[in-house]
Amino acid sequence: MLRSSRTAxxxxxxxxxxxxxxxxxxxxxMGAQRWVTNVERxxxxxxLLSPRSTPTSFRIESYGGHGGPxxxxxxxxxxxxxxxSRAAEGEGVGAAVRRSVQNFxxxxxxxxxxTVEIGGTRVRTVSDDDGYFLVRASGADRLGSPxxxxxxxxxxxxxxxxxxxxxxxxVDVRVPGPEARIGIISDIDDTVIKTGVQRAGQMVxxxxxxxxxxxxxxxxxAALYRDLAAEVNPVFYVSSSPWNLHAFLSAFLEHHxxxxxxxxxxxxxxxxxxxxxxxxxxxxxxxLHPDLRFVLIGDSGEKDPEIYADIVRSHPGxxxxxxxREVRLDPGDGTVEQVAQAWAPDVPFVLAADSQAVxxxxxxxxxx
Numbered sequence: 267m268l269r270s271s272r273t274a275x276x277x278x279x280x281x282x283x284x285x286x287x288x289x290x291x292x293x294x295x296m297g298a299q300r301w302v303t304n305v306e307r308x309x310x311x312x313x314l315l316s317p318r319s320t321p322t323s324f325r326i327e328s329y330g331g332h333g334g335p336x337x338x339x340x341x342x343x344x345x346x347x348x349x350x351s352r353a354a355e356g357e358g359v360g361a362a363v364r365r366s367v368q369n370f371x372x373x374x375x376x377x378x379x380x381t382v383e384i385g386g387t388r389v390r391t392v393s394d395d396d397g398y399f400l401v402r403a404s405g406a407d408r409l410g411s412p413x414x415x416x417x418x419x420x421x422x423x424x425x426x427x428x429x430x431x432x433x434x435x436x437v438d439v440r441v442p443g444p445e446a447r448i449g450i451i452s453d454i455d456d457t458v459i460k461t462g463v464q465r466a467g468q469m470v471x472x473x474x475x476x477x478x479x480x481x482x483x484x485x486x487x488a489a490l491y492r493d494l495a496a497e498v499n500p501v502f503y504v505s506s507s508p509w510n511l512h513a514f515l516s517a518f519l520e521h522h523x524x525x526x527x528x529x530x531x532x533x534x535x536x537x538x539x540x541x542x543x544x545x546x547x548x549x550x551x552x553x554l555h556p557d558l559r560f561v562l563i564g565d566s567g568e569k570d571p572e573i574y575a576d577i578v579r580s581h582p583g584x585x586x587x588x589x590x591r592e593v594r595l596d597p598g599d600g601t602v603e604q605v606a607q608a609w610a611p612d613v614p615f616v617l618a619a620d621s622q623a624v625x626x627x628x629x630x631x632x633x634x
Contacts, residue, residue, distance in 0.1 A: 323345075324375070326418050327342055329529070332528045333403070337404055338384060338385070338402065339554060345372050353478050353479045353480075362480070375424075379392055384409070398533070409439065413438050413440060416436070417434055418434070420434070448560065450499060451560055452491070452503055456591065457565045460484060478520075486621030486622055490624060491524050492524070494633060504544060507531050549581075563591075570590060579610065592617055
């Protein structure tokens with residue numbers, strides 16, 4: 267295990283936001299989740315997904331990692347499927363639909379012995395019943411910043427396969443340097459990418475027929491995130507979308523020039539490792555980066571306001587501001603306002619109509 271023997275470098279001081287109004291407006295469903303859950307359940311019950319004696323398309327899918335002096339977390343999944351293809355300019359809807367369906371037609375490999383190597387330390391683990399693995403090392407004192415490279419490989423023999431280059435994949439770990447002043451934790455659906463989660467039909471159509479080239483980012487979002495990151499501040503993308511969409515979402519963020527950062531998702535079925543809740547993943551980020559204070563960015567479409575309120579309450583002094591993009595079908599339904607009534611007065615809570623509204627307020631706090 268990695269052990270940190272150095273004292274964490276002090277971050278640059280930030281201006282105190284001071285008292286803030288409980289709720290500010292600047293320029294201003296669960297049905298979709300059930301649909302995705304039902305699709306996953308159907309696909310996982312099909313004969314196409316039954317185990318084979320020897321995997322023919324063995325691959326370790328790395329979900330990357332992040333860490334600091336308090337520890338390093340690395341995630342991934344072991345599958346018997348070809349790697350998903352990348353979208354091509356001018357491709358038809360049929361190609362996009364086939365790719366999307368293939369992302370969900372996964373053949374998971376359980377009980378695979380693995381070795382995760384990062385920063386000169388080797389950690390052994392085994393994939394769970396749904397192919398997931400999760401490894402935590404106890405420090406990052408030997409890791410470079412802003413990104414450290416490692417590997418995940420088959421450890422020994424598995425159903426006729428042996429360890430080697432064909433059964434090894436690389437892993438990139440985000441390690442903030444001492445120059446980082448803040449961290450950014452952002453939702454994805456309806457926060458950076460137009461999804462329409464409250465409109466189940468629209469969400470299904472876009473998920474199946476869209477690609478990283480055709481899906482739309484909210485205007486100004488990428489530039490806002492780049493300016494918040496300022497090339498040194500880490501950005502973490504945390505969503506309740508399924509891990510099956512990890513490759514797509516990572517490619518979308520890259521194509522639209524968002525800052526590179528860990529993409530942390532969840533499985534809507536599966537085992538405990540895959541079904542990690544959003545609260546837990548945000549707390550993990552805060553725990554592994556104790557010297558950073560954070561900005562939280564989400565949307566009003568589902569549960570971000572409630573989740574972020576819990577985080578603010580349970581981590582006093584760690585959150586600089588919370589920004590919620592207004593995407594409700596009925597902005598007057600009172601759900602966000604109800605959360606705001608119990609909001610901590612020392613943390614700004616901004617209900618924003620667009621990225622420019624977030625930018626204007628962030629400038630008043632010295633975040634840009």
